Amino acid sequence: MVKKIMNEPQNIVDEMLEGFVFAHEEIEWFPNYRVVALKEKKKGKVGIMSVGGSGHEPAHAGYVGKGMLDAAVAGNLFASPSPDQMLKAMEEINTGAGVLVVLKNYSGDLMNYSVAKELAQMKGIEVECVVVKDDVAVPDSTYSTGRRGIAGTIFVHKIAGAKANEGASLQEVKEAAEIANANIRSIGMSMTACTLPGLDKPGFTVADDEIEIGMGIHGEPGIQKTKIKKASELAEIMLAKIIEDYDYSESEIALMINGLGATPLMELYVFAGCIQKLLKAKRISAHKVLVGNYMTSLDMAGCSITMFKLDKQTKRLLDAPCNTPGLKF
């Protein structure tokens, strides 16, 4: 048995949400729907929400707050929430200006979203979405046609939330989110597998002296398994994969070094230092650097890098204040 702080494994998502709203009194929840929402509504503001499986905390509930999400919808562990759940959130946060849903590119999420969108439209709620596909590791994956969405999602939340806060229309918010989306790339690396609560062992393994580059946030296969490497070598390999796909040379970026759940902050900072040296060499300037656990995979050890090329608008939106459990500026 992999040891976890929990009661019955089947209740872990609900109990997590219960603890979450206890800790964050500005957020309310609708237990039957596993929806959490910011209590304060801003009339006429486009509602922003994120949906996705649980096990990625602080994503997604942790980004509910001023300047980011108005609601988050939690699925079961690593599984999409249902259309009904999504609809409930849409109804809660629509104040007349419509709702933008931030999706990660997983088939279950997309399918359920498309049903929820139809249901919402029948109720007169205008709904749009943006689908994050930032993971450059593999073209298709276990649960996705096309690239997977991973930690870059947090930047999309931020940009959409800030744009909506400025009073933009649904189309304008969607457009800003799409611009962010198009300029974000990520790649991950795992040192260990992760174990679903209640199971005896992970559903896959990473050998004791190996790591896997490009593994997904549900343990989906990556690019290669390789012997454990120094942080500086890893940084080089991972950055090269990103830059091969999108040329960040000479640009100004936001950078995220994201821990996957079981990796100490000390190691993430070491890794950030390695990345810094490589960015310098490529004359890439980091306007903002986030180091921490932002999009995790249960108890997986490892990290991901996300790069986000900024322009004048995205820089302003990124820098706008936000106040959420998972991110505060």
Add this chain to the structure above:
Amino acid sequence: MVKKIMNEPQNIVDEMLEGFVFAHEEIEWFPNYRVVALKEKKKGKVGIMSVGGSGHEPAHAGYVGKGMLDAAVAGNLFASPSPDQMLKAMEEINTGAGVLVVLKNYSGDLMNYSVAKELAQMKGIEVECVVVKDDVAVPDSTYSTGRRGIAGTIFVHKIAGAKANEGASLQEVKEAAEIANANIRSIGMSMTACTLPGLDKPGFTVADDEIEIGMGIHGEPGIQKTKIKKASELAEIMLAKIIEDYDYSESEIALMINGLGATPLMELYVFAGCIQKLLKAKRISAHKVLVGNYMTSLDMAGCSITMFKLDKQTKRLLDAPCNTPGLKF
């Protein structure tokens, strides 16, 4: 070999600090001294600093920022920084009003501090300290005579930082910190041991189906090893230990559910929910609830609970804005 994101193990502290100042441009560092300090100095404000071994990130550097610490001094892994290092920080942050040093009750830290204090006084810097001893688990421990200082330290940083920000004198800041100190109790629980970078295995073990209640943040022995328990039972045992020592009934508290480094946020929220139910039963009201990794032990899995009884002053100081990498209100 326990896999870690690092280069040479002997450089991990310096490389961490390098990554840290890269990510947080409002903070400068003095590499030869492993001192990090807030660039902006407020003339005439009492300087607040924290010292301690590395491996507890975000402690201590992560609490440098407006409203909390002016500097932090990093020792080697789990080892006190030297008097010279501490002196450097004292010199950097003294703007004429003196310096308060937040210590945790470990013999090495206390000894080196007493030398640093003398050196500072010879240079005309007034220095005082507060020694945090919040861990109710054991009366004495491997590295401490008297109780160990653990996660409650973060609250002491906060209170001292806020009081100094109000323009209080060194004696007044010390007094406020001591009041906080006297009203804070913590206890921890480990599910796994932790491994020093570069070593093959931890220096101690926690059996596969066991946990240890009251284990220290360097792996010092706790109260008891026991079979793994449900979160709700654990919450009951740990809370009882705290309340046996200090009666929080019917009071208003700040609560911290602290992860030890490798425990996913999901589990910490589940635990917070369990604690909430017990607090309700004792009519203890939680004014502020912090859930996250605040005082870690490398890659140890487990958590600690900290309770802090608030009065009018400590509540005001706790609620004052702060902006640090590890804590923002």
